[in-house]
Structures are given as structure tokens and as C-alpha cells.
Amino acid sequence: MELGQLRVFEAVVAHRTIAEAATALALEPSAVDAQLRSLERSLATTLLHRTPQGLAPTPSGERLLPWSRRLLEQAEQARREVAGSRPRLRLGVLHSIPDADLSAALAQLADYRLELHTSATYDTVLHDVAAGALDAALILDAPGPLGSLGFPLPPAPLAHLDLAELPLAVVAAPTHAPRLLLPTPGSPYRLAADLLPLTLERLPTGPLPTTLACTLQGLGLALLPASTAHPHLATATLTRLPHHPPPLHLRLIRRA
Known part of the structure; x- marks a missing residue:
């Protein structure tokens, strides 16, 4: 039972497919599959089985998971102590x-x-x-x-x-169109903007710098990090609107 095999086993459990685990570990899928098979042979048991949601640990695999985490953490601790450097x-x-x-x-x-x-x-x-x-x-x-x-x-x-x-701020140019500008889908500011209780036309704008540029041009209002908006609020090129979104953590x- 080798440390590399345990890392592969944990990655497959987390990602549920050989291909995604291989991508996360920067390995070829064939190498991941070979490591798993070698680990199962060394333990004389099956560790994973197929489900509609992908690969999942068998009862033996479930018992191995906490051991795998402890062994990998101890190996890292040993490496640090031997190397005598910051972890x-x-x-x-x-x-x-x-x-x-x-x-x-x-x-x-x-x-x-x-x-x-x-x-x-x-x-x-x-x-x-x-x-x-x-x-x-x-x-x-x-x-x-x-x-x-x-x-x-x-x-x-x-x-x-x-x-x-x-902190976040809802801002707009002094004269602006009545629409909400939306950053790239999946970004934290897009997810936060989607939670705003505003019934406005919504215009996708792309990355945050592009959203800021569109806001400065008066194309609509936008939800921005307060630190990004502050220089423009100080020069009055943007104004803060009376909405109070909760801060991100x-x-x-x-x-x-």
C-alpha cells in the first residue's frame, strides 16, 4: 500500500470518476486506474463500485478512507520534520x-x-x-x-x-439606464447580484472590470466590491444606491 495509491483513491472518491480524478491529479486516466487496481490487489478487496452517480466506496473503501487521510497526513508531517522547513x-x-x-x-x-x-x-x-x-x-x-x-x-x-x-455596494453613474449589469456567470459577484430583490432588465457584461466600465458609461447599475467602487464614489463618477446587500465572507x- 503506497502513498500515491492512497492519494489516487481519495481523488476518485471525491470526484466519482476516473477521468475527473486524473485531471485533478495531473495524471493519465490509465495511470489512475492502474494505481487503484494495484491498491485493491494489495488489500485483496474491492474498494469502489459503480452507482448511477458514479464511483462510490464499498464498505471496505469506507473503512479505508479515514486510514488513508491519517497516513497521508502523517507522511506530510514526517516530511516537514525531516526537511526542517515551514510546512x-x-x-x-x-x-x-x-x-x-x-x-x-x-x-x-x-x-x-x-x-x-x-x-x-x-x-x-x-x-x-x-x-x-x-x-x-x-x-x-x-x-x-x-x-x-x-x-x-x-x-x-x-x-x-x-x-x-x-463589503458590497450597489452603484451607478449619476445618469444611468434602469437595468442591472451582471458579471460572469458563476462568479461571486454574479451569484450575489442574482440574490438582489430588483425587478429590472438584466444585462450580462462579463468579467468584473468590464462590468465596472459599463457602469461608468451609464449602461446600468451594478453590485461591486466596495473597495472597487470606492475610488469612483470619491470622485462622484459613481453614486451609491440605497440598497444594502450583506457582505461576502x-x-x-x-x-x-
Whole structure:
């Protein structure tokens, strides 16, 4: 029973398919399949079976999961003690987090040797944490349980720690069209905008910088991070509208 086999086993349980686990681990699907078969032979038991939802652990696989996590964590602890260096943290970062908020969060992780992996979508970063390809990730979410903003969660249980609040503002140019400008689908600001109780025409605009540019041109109103809107509010090129969306939470997530 090898550590690489256990990593493959955990990835397949998290992703439910050989192909998605191979992508998360940067391996060929044939290599993932071979590692799984070798692990099953070494234990003389079947660890996974097919279900309508994909691959799922058998009773033997369920018993192996907590052992796999403990063995991998102990191996990482041994590596750190032998190397005598700061522990490595493979950290996923949702790239829509404003720079100032990201810098403050990274400063709280100064005890780690950070290896940053940026991602455009929740799906990628959450599944990589669930599969063990990342140790943790920084994301934006609404107050409440993990996933309150509306993004889907992977099957593996995740824990989270709130590091900071990110205030939001509904803004518009002094003269603007009565429509709501919407950033890229699946982004935290699009998910938050979809929760606004506004009965307006909705106009998709793309990435956040494009949404800001369209707002400055008076094409509509938009929900933006307060830190992004502040310079334009200070010069009166944008005005703050009387809506009070709850702040987003900057969260550190990891496997439970």
C-alpha cells in the first residue's frame, strides 16, 4: 500500500470518476486506474463500485478512507520534520478576490510556505480541495453555512474559517439606464447580484472590470466590491444606491 495509491483513491472518491480524478491529479486516466487496481490487489478487496452517480466506496473503501487521510497526513508531517522547513500549503485562490483582501489573508498564513493556484471557478477549486490536490483554498461566500452564496459543494465534507468580510455596494453613474449589469456567470459577484430583490432588465457584461466600465458609461447599475467602487464614489463618477446587500465572507476552506 503506497502513498500515491492512497492519494489516487481519495481523488476518485471525491470526484466519482476516473477521468475527473486524473485531471485533478495531473495524471493519465490509465495511470489512475492502474494505481487503484494495484491498491485493491494489495488489500485483496474491492474498494469502489459503480452507482448511477458514479464511483462510490464499498464498505471496505469506507473503512479505508479515514486510514488513508491519517497516513497521508502523517507522511506530510514526517516530511516537514525531516526537511526542517515551514510546512508547505498548496492554496487555491479564487481569482475574483480583490488584491487588498487577498494580501491581508495571505499575511495570516505567513507560517506556511505557500504554493498558490488561482482558479476562475468555484467548481475547480472546491473539487481540488476535496480530492486532496490542494490543501486549502480562499473563496468568497455569503454569510451562513458553506455554499450559502449558491455554488454547488463537492461530496467530500469541507470545513471553513471566516477570515474577513468583504463589503458590497450597489452603484451607478449619476445618469444611468434602469437595468442591472451582471458579471460572469458563476462568479461571486454574479451569484450575489442574482440574490438582489430588483425587478429590472438584466444585462450580462462579463468579467468584473468590464462590468465596472459599463457602469461608468451609464449602461446600468451594478453590485461591486466596495473597495472597487470606492475610488469612483470619491470622485462622484459613481453614486451609491440605497440598497444594502450583506457582505461576502472571505473564507479559508479545507477538508473536514
